Amino acid sequence: PESLREHWKNAKASVEKNNHGYAIKFLQAILKDSPGFLNGRKLLRQSEISNTGATPGSAKKGLFGSGGAGGNFVRQAKKDPTGAMVGVEKELEKDPFNEGLNDALHEVALKLGMLDTAAFALETSRKGNPAQTKIAHKLAKFYLTRDMQLEASLVYRDIVAQNPGDGEAVKAEKDCSAKASMQKNRMS
Secondary structure: OHHHHHHHHHHHHHHHOOOHHHHHHHHHHHHHHOOOOHHHHHHHHHHHHHHHOOOOOOOOOEOOEOOOOHHHHHHHHOOOHHHHHHHHHHHHOOOOOOHHHHHHHHHHHHHOOOHHHHHHHHHHHHHHOOOOHHHHHHHHHHHHHOOOHHHHHHHHHHHHHHOOOOHHHHHHHHHHHHHHHHHHHHHO
16 A cells, blocks of 8 residues: 555665664564565565574474464464464564464464465475475465465475375375376466
8 A cells, every 4th residue: 555655665675775673663564554465474574584594494493393372373363363463473573484373374364365375374384394294285285275286286396305205295296297287288
């Protein structure tokens, strides 16, 4: 919206100047008012990753795994999904690759009908936790529900690269690749 364009310009300028903390504040304000702005969410995550120094595979493990408070936000989403999304984003500021929080963001985004944001949350978690194939399986199945065969195939291929003995992923990757090829031929 017009009212948030100045914040967006300031956020992008802050990122260009490597002032990621400042960019995060602008981007969180934008997403609070416009939660469906996926490019803003992507820039926010990029800024959080830079600000925390997180690298793929460096997701912090808490006392009970990497779940964090994700379940609390999923429960909150039943009454206040937008508020839950704001809360998840605030927590992700500290640990952008957190598997549990990204999974919670996925669930909250689904409740709000924000399918691209739901996929982005799982993609972020997968990037930060490449050895954890559970979230990758969830992402691939999500892509299949959206009839995105090629994307699902690529995720399954990554799972097989991590765990060649994962029979489900091996079979699903072949099936999805064949279906993606048929989809591509129908469009040609």
